[in-house]
Amino acid sequence: MTAKPNGLQPRTLAAQALGWEESETHAVVTPIHVATTFIRDPDNQYRNGFVYGRPDNQTVRQCEAVLAALEEGPEALVLGSGMSAATAVVMALPAGAHIVAPTVMYWALRNWLMNDAVAYGYTTSFVDTTDLAAVKAAVVPGKTKLVWLETPSNPLWTVSDIAAISEIAHAAGAVCAVDSTVATPVFTRPLALGADIVMHAATKYLNGHSDVVAGALVTREVNEFWAKVRRVRSMHGQILGPFEAFLLMRGMRTLHVRVEAQAKAALALAEKLKGHAMVADVLYPGLASHPQHALAARQMQGGFGGMMSIRVKAGEQAAVSTAARVELWKRATSLGGVESLIEHRASIEGAGSPCPTDLLRLSVGLEAVDDLYADIDRALRAANA
Template sequence: MTSFDPKMMTSPSRESLTAQAMHAIDAATGAVIPPIHPATTFARDADNQLIGETDYRRPAGPNEFQAARVLAMLEGAPEAKLFASGMAAIAAVVESVPTDGHVVAQSEMYYGAKALLQRAAAKGRITLDLVSPGDTAALKAACKPGTDLVWIESPANPSWAIVDIAASAEIAHAAGATLAIDSTCAPPCTTQALSLGADIVMHSATKYINGHSDVLAGVLATRELNDRWAKITEIHTRTGAIPGAFETWLMLRGLRTLWVRFARQSETAMFLAEKLSGHPALDAVLYPGLPSHPGHAIAARQMTDGFGGLFSLRLKGGYDAARKLASGTKLFIQATSVGGVESLIEHRKPIEGPASPTPDDLVRVSVGLERAEDLLADLEQALAPAQG
């Protein structure tokens, strides 16, 4: 398999490189789609030298190497690592924190990641402070000297609160901390988190990166090849928490259409958010693309190629109205996850549990590739009982 040679043309765009998976033509056959390599072990030549890039697939195989190259290119990173899930990627970052290390994270973030941090704190392995997303004053106060890790998420799931990445980086670095960001909902086609000052960027590749609801995977990319990254690399290698070859191949296939999918989903989400704003059954439409969103100005700086296909609705009728909306759609599928080609809807609080800060009346919406007018009609008919 051959990778893209930058001498072939002048300054190809990241979009073009992604569409061709960095010109991943199979050298043996000329196939324009890279083959699947399920092998777990790889041969050496007569001089005991590796024929390819790896001797064993636990760190990575040919499919993982190629996908990681594309993702590193997308992020402007010297290196990226693939994991078996987004949670496995997050766990590797948490594991890299030294014993008794201080971590600052958001009070509103992906609930699984927060639960992992709280578990580590409850066991006494780390100390943990939580701050509201976007509250830079609270973040600065929590980042005492010697803080090891600051974990942010923007947009924050599921209110889509916006966090200023550059400001967070300045605060984290002043305390001597690493800034890691969960940028799952703002993929690298729209947000370049590393260029804004983040040290590590994480994606649940299950979501927008793959985009077809058929792969479980995670990604970490680094701004520098430093001691922290060396620790994460060792954890990655020792634990073997990598996706399978077929899953990686599927992810790379989905990644090729990231730009067109994200652009269409952003366009449709903006259409729906604007149409639903002011609806009599709704207290609020939460979407960073709306000028009324409190984080819109920062989002416009950070999300340069679309605001994404995710928004939330808050129902005037509270918990019962939210439940009825989520179960009353005919085209939207009531299911967990985001970023796929099919539109999903979910009453979020029951999923996260009673300890979640998510409001009882919030319904999360993930826009797919269906016709925008059809999606609007479906939401309007499901909202009609609540309006009455």
């Protein structure tokens, strides 16, 4: 394979998948490598670098190289899901490690940290990571080994200061990892802000077509901890399949045009909805009224993402009814695809959710803004009639 020279902008690197061409046919789309085993050299060595399909795959390597370039890190790993990626980081920690994580975060990981991680000896303190004093108070030097951030956070879309919290984590001897699924490499590069690892639920924006379940990790340094994360992926059989890696790489080639358009549409919708008679609040970091708007503007370069939430003024039943009445918006879990999705999060997350019951989460796709607004406006009015 051949690669374009360094110095190109991320948008170019993504669009051309680093400029690879297949060596035999010179195809501009790289092939899917499905082999699970490889020929040894006559002296029983593997000088070509491939041994078996569980720890390694050429299509996976190519996908990882594109992602590492986008996040400006030396190495990346792609895994079978966002949960696989997140739990691989935790499982690489030493036994008995203490973790600091956000109160508001992806509910499945929050649930795993609360109920499953304890079986491995890990303890987690959940704090408001928008409050630097609270983060600093929760970190225990020598015991805290991981500070996990999610910014913007799902589904309240609060913004945490990656640079400041990375410093707090490092001062205590901890790793700082950032779930940057919603920000994407287009708007935020956590490694450049001091984070040690950036994680993506690659199912979402990186793929962008709602047809791949995948997770991704990128490191700031290839060090001992990263080697442990890599080993967890190998020994737990968490590598992404070659076909899924191919589809993920296909999605990343259009990443910039998709998320830039989605962020522009989300901001326009947020501006329209904030004055709606049936909407009590719009949660979107691109609005000047957002509590962390100034931080978001500094940390998210070029856009604020395609996710927002609205709080329906009449309460839970009106919110549920609104979601039931939309026609263009799709009532479905997930986010980041080209189609717009709506979901009543509290009923999905269940007991213990920090999500308000009057909240609807919106993932803005690539449809016309006027069509999306007209559909949800009609649903809101009908639900409150």
